[in-house]
Amino acid sequence: MGALPQELKQELIGKLSSIVSESHLITGDALNQRSRHFNDARPPDALALVTPTSTEQVSEVLAACNALGQTVVTHGGVTGLVGGDHSSSNDVILSLERMNTIEGIDVKSSTMTVQAGCILEAVQKAAAEADKYFPLDLGARGSCTIGGNIATNAGGLSVLRYGMMRNQVLGLEVVLADGTVMSSLNHMLKNNAGYDLKQLFIGSEGTLGVVTRAILRLQPSCSSVQTALLAFDQFSQVTDTLDTLSSKLNGQLSAFEIIWNNFYRLSTEDELYSHSPPLDSDYPFYAVIESRGADVEQDELAFNQALENLIEAGAITDATIALSNQQARQIWEVRENVECTKQFGARFRYDISLPIASMDQYIKDLEAALLKQLPNLIFAVYGHIADGNLHLQISPQDEALTANAEQTTQLHDEVNQLVYQPLQALGGSISAEHGIGTIKKAYLHLSKTAVEVSIMKTLKQSLDPKGVLNPGKIFD
Numbered sequence: 001m002g003a004l005p006q007e008l009k010q011e012l013i014g015k016l017s018s019i020v021s022e023s024h025l026i027t028g029d030a031l032n033q034r035s036r037h038f039n040d041a042r043p044p045d046a047l048a049l050v051t052p053t054s055t056e057q058v059s060e061v062l063a064a065c066n067a068l069g070q071t072v073v074t075h076g077g078v079t080g081l082v083g084g085d086h087s088s089s090n091d092v093i094l095s096l097e098r099m100n101t102i103e104g105i106d107v108k109s110s111t112m113t114v115q116a117g118c119i120l121e122a123v124q125k126a127a128a129e130a131d132k133y134f135p136l137d138l139g140a141r142g143s144c145t146i147g148g149n150i151a152t153n154a155g156g157l158s159v160l161r162y163g164m165m166r167n168q169v170l171g172l173e174v175v176l177a178d179g180t181v182m183s184s185l186n187h188m189l190k191n192n193a194g195y196d197l198k199q200l201f202i203g204s205e206g207t208l209g210v211v212t213r214a215i216l217r218l219q220p221s222c223s224s225v226q227t228a229l230l231a232f233d234q235f236s237q238v239t240d241t242l243d244t245l246s247s248k249l250n251g252q253l254s255a256f257e258i259i260w261n262n263f264y265r266l267s268t269e270d271e272l273y274s275h276s277p278p279l280d281s282d283y284p285f286y287a288v289i290e291s292r293g294a295d296v297e298q299d300e301l302a303f304n305q306a307l308e309n310l311i312e313a314g315a316i317t318d319a320t321i322a323l324s325n326q327q328a329r330q331i332w333e334v335r336e337n338v339e340c341t342k343q344f345g346a347r348f349r350y351d352i353s354l355p356i357a358s359m360d361q362y363i364k365d366l367e368a369a370l371l372k373q374l375p376n377l378i379f380a381v382y383g384h385i386a387d388g389n390l391h392l393q394i395s396p397q398d399e400a401l402t403a404n405a406e407q408t409t410q411l412h413d414e415v416n417q418l419v420y421q422p423l424q425a426l427g428g429s430i431s432a433e434h435g436i437g438t439i440k441k442a443y444l445h446l447s448k449t450a451v452e453v454s455i456m457k458t459l460k461q462s463l464d465p466k467g468v469l470n471p472g473k474i475f476d
């Protein structure tokens with residue numbers, strides 16, 4: 001969609017300013033002070049950045065934009081990793097940052113009502129203060145927002161036990177492209193009265209509507225948490241251990257994060273990791289595991305016994321169990337230090353899914369194929385194995401191939417082909433949890449059939465006929 005003529009731009013800016021007040025509409029050079037909204041070190045590219053404080057204001061902003069065919073890119077914490085938040089100089093950025101109120105907690109029904117701009121960590125803390133547990137958890141917890149988590153159907157570290165964001169949402173309030181407010185603030189776990197419309201907006205990456213409020217589902221609090229780091233000589237040991245712990249810990253296993261040796265070394269040798277590695281650095285595979293329950297003594301006993309049995313049976317080669325919160329944090333840091341590859345220059349990041357049984361061979365084949373093209377390669381693999389989800393980080397470390405943006409893009413495309421092509425035959429996905437955004441849309445056909453894409457486009461057309469919401473994301 002093109003730029004508005006100058007006089008219509010001025011008219012729109014005036015209108016938006018009257019909706020949110022002048023101090024909450026940012027344009028021109030002042031955008032430079034809002035660098036977090038332009039994270040890929042791009043120059044600030046937007047017609048305006050508007051920060052409403054209520055659903056009514058969001059509705060008025062969208063109605064004004066839609067009337068002129070003005071495109072709008074919604075921003076939460078801007079931690080997304082697929083370019084879903086990218087804007088051009090023709091777009092209005094709608095940031096939910098001032099809509100960050102936790103409106104209430106219903107302890108008896110185990111629900112929390114929040115505005116969409118609430119930071120995930122604040123929601124987790126509020127749940128804990130009410131002696132409840134909000135189970136969505138991911139590395140960007142201190143910056144990402146509930147609206148962004150809903151728009152991307154975020155996954156993270158506890159999907160194994162609690163499911164993705166979709167499973168944590170009971171009700172939603174969404175503002176449609178033309179400003180219509182859809183209030184679907186259901187509190188009930190069971191509600192089959194017609195279509196479950198909220199599901200349409202969860203994972204729609206800001207292309208179908210702007211999420212303004214949500215009713216979240218809370219879980220019972222867990223007073224006992226066990227954490228351990230395990231090491232393995234073979235991939236089959238990892239999957240055997242996952243199977244055994246899933247059944248022996250009575251459903252309390254809440255995380256099982258696999259780490260390949262390449263990532264373990266990079267993470268623990270990185271200057272940001274300030275402790276000595278919890279285990280020797282020579283094992284081919286590691287796993288950070290966590291179990292959550294309500295009986296400290298019994299849970300600890302069961303956890304230690306299960307690990308002891310697995311070690312005796314030869315399923316685990318080495319292990320360290322956290323004896324304090326501090327030790328647990330050090331173990332988690334190994335897995336969460338995902339920026340340790342930043343020092344190697346250009347890097348391509350992936351969040352693929354594929355059957356667990358195919359993972360070991362897929363990674364071996366991929367590494368061999370990559371090395372043929374990129375002998376200095378940095379290749380790091382880790383992920384949520386129980387969800388069939390691996391994260392890959394690939395740094396070519398070849399200045400001749402990444403000397404400018406054009407070359408880097410070309411190389412990125414070549415690497416994308418190597419990563420994505422085999423997934424189709426394996427029944428995997430090019431995106432397990434981050435979404436499509438702009439950077440994966442050329443590969444959507446590998447994970448969605450033509451009929452599926454056509455239905456997605458029909459939905460987009462009927463909810464946003466002028467195509468004003470998050471243009472150019474997921475598909476063109």
Ligand SMILES: Cc1cc2nc3c(=O)[nH]c(=O)nc-3n(C[C@H](O)[C@H](O)[C@H](O)COP(=O)(O)OP(=O)(O)OC[C@H]3O[C@@H](n4cnc5c(N)ncnc54)[C@H](O)[C@@H]3O)c2cc1C
Nearest residue numbers: 076077078079080084139145147148149151155156206211
């Ligand atoms: C260190 C790190 C670790 C991460 N780990 C994980 C992980 O384990 N699992 C995982 O799933 N993701 C992970 N991510 C990715 C990211 O944090 C998630 O995608 C998160 O849900 C994005 O939330 P956000 O508020 O930052 O959204 P943004 O980045 O602001 O936006 C993401 C998308 O959602 C849209 N959007 C945002 N808010 C709204 C709204 N209110 N209404 C409609 N659309 C909206 C945007 O337009 C954009 O398309 C990680 C990121 C980092 C940096």
